[in-house]
Amino acid sequence: MDILIVGSGGREYSIALALKKDKEVGTVYMAPGNGATQRIAVNIDIKDFDELADFVQNNSIDLTIVGPEAPLVEGIVDVFNERKLPIFGASKKASRLEGSKVYMKNFLKKYNIPTASYIQTDDLKEATDFIESLTEPIVIKADGLCGGKGVIIAQTKLEATEAARDMLSGDSFGDAGKFIIVEEFLDGYELSVFAVCDGENYKILPAAQDHKRLLDGDNGPNTGGMGAYAPTPLINDELYKKVEKQVVIPTLEGMQKEGSPYSGVLFIGLMIINDEPIVLEYNVRFGDPECEVLMPLLETPASQLFYKAATKDLQNLDLEFYDKYAVAVVVASQKYPYSGSTPSEIIVDENVHDELDGTHIVYAGVSKEDEKLYATGGRVLLCVGLGESIKEARDKAYLLCGQVHFAGKQFRLDIAYQALNK
Ligand code: AMP
Ligand code: GLY
Numbered sequence: 001m002d003i004l005i006v007g008s009g010g011r012e013y014s015i016a017l018a019l020k021k022d023k024e025v026g027t028v029y030m031a032p033g034n035g036a037t038q039r040i041a042v043n044i045d046i047k048d049f050d051e052l053a054d055f056v057q058n059n060s061i062d063l064t065i066v067g068p069e070a071p072l073v074e075g076i077v078d079v080f081n082e083r084k085l086p087i088f089g090a091s092k093k094a095s096r097l098e099g100s101k102v103y104m105k106n107f108l109k110k111y112n113i114p115t116a117s118y119i120q121t122d123d124l125k126e127a128t129d130f131i132e133s134l135t136e137p138i139v140i141k142a143d144g145l146c147g148g149k150g151v152i153i154a155q156t157k158l159e160a161t162e163a164a165r166d167m168l169s170g171d172s173f174g175d176a177g178k179f180i181i182v183e184e185f186l187d188g189y190e191l192s193v194f195a196v197c198d199g200e201n202y203k204i205l206p207a208a209q210d211h212k213r214l215l216d217g218d219n220g221p222n223t224g225g226m227g228a229y230a231p232t233p234l235i236n237d238e239l240y241k242k243v244e245k246q247v248v249i250p251t252l253e254g255m256q257k258e259g260s261p262y263s264g265v266l267f268i269g270l271m272i273i274n275d276e277p278i279v280l281e282y283n284v285r286f287g288d289p290e291c292e293v294l295m296p297l298l299e300t301p302a303s304q305l306f307y308k309a310a311t312k313d314l315q316n317l318d319l320e321f322y323d324k325y326a327v328a329v330v331v332a333s334q335k336y337p338y339s340g341s342t343p344s345e346i347i348v349d350e351n352v353h354d355e356l357d358g359t360h361i362v363y364a365g366v367s368k369e370d371e372k373l374y375a376t377g378g379r380v381l382l383c384v385g386l387g388e389s390i391k392e393a394r395d396k397a398y399l400l401c402g403q404v405h406f407a408g409k410q411f412r413l414d415i416a417y418q419a420l421n422k
Helices: 008-018 049-058 067-075 076-081 099-112 122-131 157-168 238-256 290-297 302-312 390-401
Strands: 003-007 029-034 063-066 120-123 139-143 150-153 181-182 188-197 202-204 213-215 219-222 228-230 263-272 276-283 325-332 360-364 366-369 372-375 379-387
Touching: 003 008, 003 049, 003 099, 008 290, 008 302, 008 360, 008 379, 008 390, 029 049, 049 076, 063 076, 063 213, 063 302, 067 076, 099 120, 099 276, 120 122, 122 157, 122 181, 139 157, 157 181, 188 238, 188 290, 188 302, 202 238, 213 360, 228 290, 228 390, 238 276, 263 302, 290 325, 290 379, 325 390, 379 390
Parallel strands: 003 029, 003 063
Antiparallel strands: 120 181, 139 150, 139 181, 188 202, 188 263, 213 219, 228 325, 263 276, 325 379, 360 379, 366 372
């Protein structure tokens, strides 16, 4: 089976690695890929969805897997579906679960799925009145996609009002902030749960935990994610059952009723308060860096998982994961998340092999020149460790962090601390 992956980051690199281990998989193509994906795949530089579909048809590619949200929200799946080309991902309509926070919140309310209380508004007076009724801190969210920056946790009512004003005026996020959500702050711990869906059936993957803040101890600014581990002991069978019953099943049933059955991976961002799951958000794609710890744990051939989801055949999938743990530490550039990096060469110690199994490097924000790899992005690469325990996996990941070098590298030293302190 030949497969195309759409995307260029660590998430897509980790999917490609999982496919390379799968004996059923022939050539893996990536559009556009990055400077390191050329080692494991064929990079192609096509953006237009129709042209991509032509490429898939002309090269008899059996399956396309979409990594990031942008092409999903823009309707890549609809273009491929119309041409009967198997594709893993959510349709344009279904992608509104991530593309519009207003749509998501109203969907949650309509189908009685637990979430923070909120209002949606485009009116500053209405926003201010609701802000006054809440206790601090207060959460303000722009409706549209803002590259992960559209959520403000305001410590005071004044700060909340200012954030609402900036968004509504178009100053902060342009049109994406024309509508906003004002919502209560939830105080608990966060979990990422992923359900791979085929419109009707679903398979739950082991829960992962991300670390969104830049600095140790969950301090500093929010980022795309500085590291993840899975499976997390912060969830047990009882909580998994609650998540399925109270969130996953009503979401899939609700999306069917809305006329946009959900296919692809549903990423449920949860806040757990008193052992109850409360939905913070949905994403219509794998988390990054969560994907980088889930893919190496997958025992079932990766092509089967993605292909059966794309072809409405998940009920015939026996999904197995290794009885192991994975920890991924993001190694970012010096100025992340404020600005990009000055290109600097990546040097990996000689005794380190970038293996397909076990501990390995996942490349994300990198470019290649003259056979050398350069750090060019914000999140440059991830060091992934696998082990019989979280501690062993984490130790291996950190050992690898010490064996990879580029100017200005920074990473958190406490990935998985909540699990290790438990
Ligand atoms: P979102 O894009 O909605 O997931 O928000 C990004 C991050 O903001 C989440 O991962 C949480 O850490 C935080 N967040 C969002 N909504 C809330 C809330 N109501 N209460 C507390 N934290 C929140
Ligand atoms: N790791 C969080 C995200 O991908 O949104």
